[in-house]
Amino acid sequence: MELEGIKSIAAAIAIALGALGPAIGIGLLVSKALEAIGRNPEAASKIQTNMILGVAFVEAIAIYALVVALIIKFA
Amino acid sequence: MDKYIPIPTVYPEKIFEIGGFVVTNSLISSWIVVSFLILIAFLIRKKFNIVPKGLQNFFEVIIEQILNFTEGMFGSRKAAEKYLPFIATIFLFVLVSNWSGLLPGVGPIGIYEEHGGHTVLVPFLRAPSSDLNFTLALAIITVLSVNVFGIAAIGFFKHAGKFLSFKSPIAFFVGILELISEVARMVSFSFRLFGNIFAGEVMLVIAAYFVPYLLPVPLLALETFVGLIQASVFAILAAVFISIAISHHGEHTEGGHV
Numbered sequence: 619m620e621l622e623g624i625k626s627i628a629a630a631i632a633i634a635l636g637a638l639g640p641a642i643g644i645g646l647l648v649s650k651a652l653e654a655i656g657r658n659p660e661a662a663s664k665i666q667t668n669m670i671l672g673v674a675f676v677e678a679i680a681i682y683a684l685v686v687a688l689i690i691k692f693a
Numbered sequence: 694m695d696k697y698i699p700i701p702t703v704y705p706e707k708i709f710e711i712g713g714f715v716v717t718n719s720l721i722s723s724w725i726v727v728s729f730l731i732l733i734a735f736l737i738r739k740k741f742n743i744v745p746k747g748l749q750n751f752f753e754v755i756i757e758q759i760l761n762f763t764e765g766m767f768g769s770r771k772a773a774e775k776y777l778p779f780i781a782t783i784f785l786f787v788l789v790s791n792w793s794g795l796l797p798g799v800g801p802i803g804i805y806e807e808h809g810g811h812t813v814l815v816p817f818l819r820a821p822s823s824d825l826n827f828t829l830a831l832a833i834i835t836v837l838s839v840n841v842f843g844i845a846a847i848g849f850f851k852h853a854g855k856f857l858s859f860k861s862p863i864a865f866f867v868g869i870l871e872l873i874s875e876v877a878r879m880v881s882f883s884f885r886l887f888g889n890i891f892a893g894e895v896m897l898v899i900a901a902y903f904v905p906y907l908l909p910v911p912l913l914a915l916e917t918f919v920g921l922i923q924a925s926v927f928a929i930l931a932a933v934f935i936s937i938a939i940s941h942h943g944e945h946t947e948g949g950h951v
Contacts, residue, residue, distance in 0.1 A: 678881035
């Protein structure tokens with residue numbers, strides 16, 4: 619198989635697998651946060667802030683996978 | 694399908710050169726964004742009322758929201774006001790940069806050039822935050838500023854003591870990890886913003902060629918939302934890292950509450 623074809627497949631696999639974990643992680647995070655808000659509506663904004671913070675950290679991992687995919691494809 | 698689809702490139706395209714300094718289309722775009730923001734600032738200053746209305750009212754709402762939010766994070770109004778210029782500048786600059794990529798004309802208007810055998814479209818303008826140089830520069834500035842704020846707030850030795858502590862082997866190891874995580878923050882800041890905005894641009898172009906006139910509409914709405922979220926995430930994370938840096942080691946930072 620030619621190099622260009624293999625590069626495309628590699629980039630696709632990199633981002634596909636790399637986005638799987640963070641997606642599940644964010645789902646867990648947000649579900650727990652929503653549960654906590656449901657139990658304690660007064661602390662909603664505290665919980666929300668910390669949730670956004672956690673989501674940003676988890677999403678960064680997905681971005682690392684995206685970076686690797688871009689590097690494979692374009693460099 | 695042999696039709697040429699002008700998908701944005703990972704690197705920004707050069708428009709012209711001034712004595713060796715390459716001016717790219719995203720650089721021109723960011724100059725326009727900066728002049729727009731400065732223009733608005735001067736406009737508001739010229740007609741400054743004690744009871745705000747119109748444009749001034751709009752921006753006072755934004756500043757008030759940011760102040761209340763960071764007050765909950767830092768714990769004191771004084772600290773929130775001290776770091777407000779930095780945080781609000783980052784928020785407004787990134788927000789307007791993100792949204793400027795959605796304006797009509799930014800992206801499609803350009804000239805065709807020959808690159809390596811085939812013709813490509815070189816756009817005149819492009820969202821600044823879709824350029825890795827822009828986001829990396831902002832990320833480096835943010836991480837450096839967080840450290841400078843930390844040194845200014847609690848002194849050089851206390852701040853350095855967070856990274857290089859000889860109290861116990863575990864503390865030393867944790868300090869080295871903190872140092873590495875500073876670099877990781879630079880990477881994650883820059884690539885989070887770059888990845889979101891660049892991927893949005895590519896998605897919009899492909900959608901426009903796939904189902905013209907219809908498909909880009911919901912995607913433009915999504916991109917507007919994503920631009921707002923990414924700007925606020927950048928500013929919120931900067932605020933959180935500042936609040937961690939200015940807190941004394943071992944103290945708990947205030948949980949955010951509005």
